[in-house]
Amino acid sequence: MNWIRSRSAAWTVMAVVALALFASRCAPSAPKGAQKAAAGSSDIAVAAQKTYVAPGDLDEYYFFASGGHSGQVYVYGVPSMRHLATIPVFTPYPATGYGFDDDTKKMLGNLTWGDVHHPALSETNGDYDGRWLFVNEMNGRVARIDLRDFKTRQILGPIPNVSGNHGSAFVTPNSEYSMMASRFSIPIPKGTPGAISTYATDYKGVITGIKIDPKSGELSFGWQVLMPPFNYDLGDAGKKASNGYMFFTSYNTERATGKLEVTSTQRDRDYIAMVDWKMAEKLAAEGKGTLIGGVKVLNPKDYPGLVFFIPCGKSPHGVDVAPDGNWIVGSGKLQGVTTVFNFEKIQTAIRNKDFTGDEDGIPVLKYESVKDAEVPVGLGPLHTQFGPDGYAYTSLFVDSAVAKWKLGTWEVVDKIPMSYSIGHLTAAEGDTVSPDGKYLIGLNKLSHGRHLSVGPSQPESSQLVDISDEKMKLLYDAFTEPEPHYAQMIKADKLHPIEVYPKEENKHPYAIWDVKDAGVTRNGNKVLVKMVAVRSTFTPTDFEVKEGDEVTIALTNIEQTTDELHGLGLLDYNINVVVDPGETKTVTFKAKRGTFPYYCTNFCSALHQEMQGYMIVR
Amino acid sequence: MHEYFSRLNRFLSQPLDLSPRLMIAAAALLLCAIYLFPLWNLTMFAPQYPEGLRLDIYSYKLEGGNHGQDVKEINILNHYIGMRDLIADDFTEFKWLPFVVGAIALLYLRAMVLGTVGHVLDVLVLNLYFSAFALWSFGYKMYLYGHTLAPTAAVKVPPFMPPMFGYKQLANFEVYSYPQAASYAMGLSTLLIAGAFIVAWRQAGRRRADAA
Numbered sequence: 088m089n090w091i092r093s094r095s096a097a098w099t100v101m102a103v104v105a106l107a108l109f110a111s112r113c114a115p116s117a118p119k120g121a122q123k124a125a126a127g128s129s130d131i132a133v134a135a136q137k138t139y140v141a142p143g144d145l146d147e148y149y150f151f152a153s154g155g156h157s158g159q160v161y162v163y164g165v166p167s168m169r170h171l172a173t174i175p176v177f178t179p180y181p182a183t184g185y186g187f188d189d190d191t192k193k194m195l196g197n198l199t200w201g202d203v204h205h206p207a208l209s210e211t212n213g214d215y216d217g218r219w220l221f222v223n224e225m226n227g228r229v230a231r232i233d234l235r236d237f238k239t240r241q242i243l244g245p246i247p248n249v250s251g252n253h254g255s256a257f258v259t260p261n262s263e264y265s266m267m268a269s270r271f272s273i274p275i276p277k278g279t280p281g282a283i284s285t286y287a288t289d290y291k292g293v294i295t296g297i298k299i300d301p302k303s304g305e306l307s308f309g310w311q312v313l314m315p316p317f318n319y320d321l322g323d324a325g326k327k328a329s330n331g332y333m334f335f336t337s338y339n340t341e342r343a344t345g346k347l348e349v350t351s352t353q354r355d356r357d358y359i360a361m362v363d364w365k366m367a368e369k370l371a372a373e374g375k376g377t378l379i380g381g382v383k384v385l386n387p388k389d390y391p392g393l394v395f396f397i398p399c400g401k402s403p404h405g406v407d408v409a410p411d412g413n414w415i416v417g418s419g420k421l422q423g424v425t426t427v428f429n430f431e432k433i434q435t436a437i438r439n440k441d442f443t444g445d446e447d448g449i450p451v452l453k454y455e456s457v458k459d460a461e462v463p464v465g466l467g468p469l470h471t472q473f474g475p476d477g478y479a480y481t482s483l484f485v486d487s488a489v490a491k492w493k494l495g496t497w498e499v500v501d502k503i504p505m506s507y508s509i510g511h512l513t514a515a516e517g518d519t520v521s522p523d524g525k526y527l528i529g530l531n532k533l534s535h536g537r538h539l540s541v542g543p544s545q546p547e548s549s550q551l552v553d554i555s556d557e558k559m560k561l562l563y564d565a566f567t568e569p570e571p572h573y574a575q576m577i578k579a580d581k582l583h584p585i586e587v588y589p590k591e592e593n594k595h596p597y598a599i600w601d602v603k604d605a606g607v608t609r610n611g612n613k614v615l616v617k618m619v620a621v622r623s624t625f626t627p628t629d630f631e632v633k634e635g636d637e638v639t640i641a642l643t644n645i646e647q648t649t650d651e652l653h654g655l656g657l658l659d660y661n662i663n664v665v666v667d668p669g670e671t672k673t674v675t676f677k678a679k680r681g682t683f684p685y686y687c688t689n690f691c692s693a694l695h696q697e698m699q700g701y702m703i704v705r
Numbered sequence: 706m707h708e709y710f711s712r713l714n715r716f717l718s719q720p721l722d723l724s725p726r727l728m729i730a731a732a733a734l735l736l737c738a739i740y741l742f743p744l745w746n747l748t749m750f751a752p753q754y755p756e757g758l759r760l761d762i763y764s765y766k767l768e769g770g771n772h773g774q775d776v777k778e779i780n781i782l783n784h785y786i787g788m789r790d791l792i793a794d795d796f797t798e799f800k801w802l803p804f805v806v807g808a809i810a811l812l813y814l815r816a817m818v819l820g821t822v823g824h825v826l827d828v829l830v831l832n833l834y835f836s837a838f839a840l841w842s843f844g845y846k847m848y849l850y851g852h853t854l855a856p857t858a859a860v861k862v863p864p865f866m867p868p869m870f871g872y873k874q875l876a877n878f879e880v881y882s883y884p885q886a887a888s889y890a891m892g893l894s895t896l897l898i899a900g901a902f903i904v905a906w907r908q909a910g911r912r913r914a915d916a917a
Contacts, residue, residue: 114748
């Protein structure tokens with residue numbers, strides 16, 4: 088056709104091309120200042136590079152460390168070992184306002200302290216699924232941290248009959264239960280004074296299964312098993328081959344009192360308790376058990392098969408199940424070997440009733456029939472974590488080292504000194520069915536001399552070790568707040584926390600989204616102040632109440648931008664809350680006469696200093 | 706003189722062949738892009754906003770990036786310097802622009818059907834006038850927002866002109882302003898109408914030469 092060849096068509100084509108070139112100029116996708124990093128060589132340089140996370144880059148793993156007697160959970164990034172955040176759990180934390188607003192105050196109850204020991208990430212099919220983190224504390228409580236927003240959402244307890252909830256919060260492979268085991272045996276129910284001379288017969292230990300709701304993660308009482316008065320120490324859930332069983336170490340099977348460091352260390356072997364939790368679940372569902380302290384407690388004597396004892400030397404501390412579930416490693420802290428038990432042999436021994444006796448009706452399996460090896464790891468073995476390649480890593484408290492050994496061959500291949508006195512250790516996803524290897528962190532008890540002196544009260548030491556090769560290499564010394572007992576290391580891409588609470592999700596009855604809705608409403612002597620925080624004003628900017636009024640301030644942070652936090656500090660009332668974008672929090676107090684300023688405590692904007700108001704109480 | 710005007714009228718009443726008509730039809734279709742695609746985009750980066758804040762201007766709405774959050778963020782930041790909030794209600798253009806452009810598209814189709822050179826000239830002039838007005842209006846709106854800063858603003862900045870095309874540094878922000886698909890479609894539409902006119906002119910000229 089003519090028009091294809093006509094000159095004006097050519098003009099149109101050229102115009103289109105010009106336009107296309109014009110169109111290819113559009114906004115860039117990143118600011119002008121985007122950078123890249125370079126490489127290096129040499130040994131120290133290699134270690135430095137392995138731990139260096141360049142400015143703007145992100146770590147590979149999250150490291151959730153228990154806070155011990157600080158009552159919190161600390162979040163670190165690995166390999167940089169930087170402390171990223173503190174998740175308050177059992178202790179008030181004004182930095183994020185935890186324990187000051189009505190909801191968290193209620194969660195804490197009348198305790199302002201908790202001894203947090205063992206964090207446990209929720210699992211599906213024995214692998215971390217990134218939904219929740221459960222932690223225990225010694226006052227008999229378990230908490231659930233929601234990993235969607237890294238907040239403590241529930242504290243359950245104190246659970247009846249449990250004294251010193253140490254062997255906790257270990258989860259089963261599909262997060263059916265979070266376990267509790269008592270360190271201190273007492274006559275139950277709580278509140279019963281018992282003569283110390285009756286310890287061996289009248290004092291009882293308990294093992295409790297706390298049920299986890301599969302959808303919401305909500306914790307509730309599941310079942311409880313009565314146990315002989317041993318000190319129950321640590322636990323691990325059986326997985327794969329051993330799924331359905333829960334293992335707990337115990338010491339003081341001597342049932343001794345007095346100077347325990349002597350009296351409770353006399354026997355060559357104590358026990359690993361093996362609990363059939365699926366059976367316990369079934370019995371509890373059937374309503375079996377004796378009512379003690381308000382809950383049904385199952386006595387293993389009445390239910391053969393519920394609990395077995397496996398002898399393990401000597402005062403075993405850690406029990407750790409290998410990734411395939413067939414080996415159970417019990418570390419006796421007062422000897423030089425760690426013992427490996429074979430689950431198949433255990434099952435055979437049970438079938439053949441290969442017992443050497445019983446404790447309060449609970450059968451004790453014959454040691455030689457169920458043990459596979461005593462691995463000469465070194466002095467004072469405590470805990471074992473696993474790698475992807477059949478390697479196991481055991482912490483040695485007395486030797487102050489970590490031993491690396493092979494499952495199956497029982498050969499010790501390497502040992503690395505830890506500075507100093509390592510307790511627990513954590514390998515990347517090291518207690519799951521598929522450990523990652525790569526990194527291991529030693530949670531040490533003593534740090535003297537490894538850091539600038541800070542006086543008598545020393546921080547804890549966490550040392551990062553590279554375990555990707557046969558020989559372990561120390562990469563980095565990090566110092567943590569007191570005091571991580573255990574930790575969980577999870578691949579960063581398994582977590583997808585939100586950074587803003589979407590407006591649609593906020594179902595708080597006092598939430599408001601427009602400054603027009605802010606104001607004071609009175610109901611007798613109860614006053615409700617609905618307040619809005621947005622850069623850079625609190626609305627209302629001032630309000631009046633009467634002396635003696637019970638005032639509730641409901642503050643909504645209507646921002647929907649990440650990192651736009653606002654705090655509300657009310658002077659002279661000991662109140663400081665921090666509200667995240669899209670969140671609503673309430674504080675309630677009794678008004679006393681005077682004029683009181685309130686102001687934004689969490690830096691929010693260029694005009695943060697102007698974000699204030701006055702409460703006038705007549 | 707009279708000779709000139711008769712020749713002009715004869716020229717203008719020349720019928721259109723197929724190709725100019727097709728070009729006009731294409732031009733009308735391209736105008737419909739304003740119902741689907743944004744007209745313009747402003748993207749802003751700052752040290753605290755490394756991912757950028759985005760604003761898409763459609764013929765019937767404003768849309769902020771990050772699920773609409775960006776326009777709210779821009780307004781919160783702008784209030785410090787006293788710039789008026791960007792709210793849809795303030796933009797009367799959103800009410801009449803889609804209607805007017807639709808009417809223009811219909812006029813194109815009318816020109817195509819009635820099919821004379823004069824009709825093409827008609828819609829070409831209309832198109833040029835409308836495009837010029839649209840660009841002026843956009844520029845003026847930008848000027849207005851950057852020059853009517855509230856005197857009570859916490860941070861006093863001298864009145865400024867936001868960029869209409871290209872890059873400009875405004876305080877801590879790198880601002881990039883570029884046309885988007887709908888504007889390119891409108892530009893192409895103008896070129897097609899102009900092209901249709903030129904093609905029709907040449908075809909009319911050739912017909913006269915053949916006849917002579």
